[in-house]
Amino acid sequence: MEVLGVFDDDAAKWGGRLLGVPVLGGLDLAPEYADRGRFILAIGNNDHRARLAERFARFDWATAVHPAAYVHPSARLRAGVVVFAGAVVQPETVVGAHSIVNTGTTVDHDCEVGSYVHLAPGVHLAGGVAVGSRAMLGVGASVIPGVRIGEGAIVGAGSVVLRDVSPGETVVGMPAKPLQKE
Structure with a gap:
């Protein structure tokens, strides 16, 4: 699976790379990419992961x-x-x-x-x-x-x-x- 990019709300990371993958911007930009591929939530906290999955329920997970x-x-x-x-x-x-x-x-x-x-x-x-x-x-x-x-x-x-x-x-x-x- 090719990873096109990651979203991170830490503005200091925007435009940089995480493990060789570009940091595209904050989570608010994610809907702009909804039709460009599949998504994965890589967040360890169960409650945060659940809230984001519900917030972006229409994404292809x-x-x-x-x-x-x-x-x-x-x-x-x-x-x-x-x-x-x-x-x-x-x-x-x-x-x-x-x-x-x-x-x-x-x-x-x-x-x-x-x-x-x-x-x-x-x-x-x-x-x-x-x-x-x-x-x-x-x-x-x-x-x-x-x-x-x-x-x-x-x-x-x-x-x-x-x-x-x-x-x-x-x-x-x-x-x-x-x-x-x-």
Whole structure:
């Protein structure tokens, strides 16, 4: 996939290059390019990514899979999904719109990943895991088979999830437990 340019609201970057790709200007210019190709949202924050996808809903959203990633033919990746190098997405998995499957992440068979989810580098989802929309799983987190991660939940880096996580809940540790609020 050829990348024609990127948009960034930081005016200091306009006219420059990002990883060899021209920075075309701010996001307000994006609609001028709506008929010139497909788009990808490369923003890590789930809520920001969701707001932009909704703002530019009429765009043709590409799904990007790095050549060094593996996605089984029966897996379904929705519009705007990005799968990074070394990631593996196994059979019968569904990954929702505008989700990120980051470097070295493994998603086993029959998982359901909601929209606007971020699976950080090295996450492992065992078979049959369900991850609600806008959830964030930190670097190296692991989830055992059949567990449900609620919408908007956060799983801390390196955590091992052995039981369901409620919507909006933050869990950390090994085994993962709710974060104590001070």
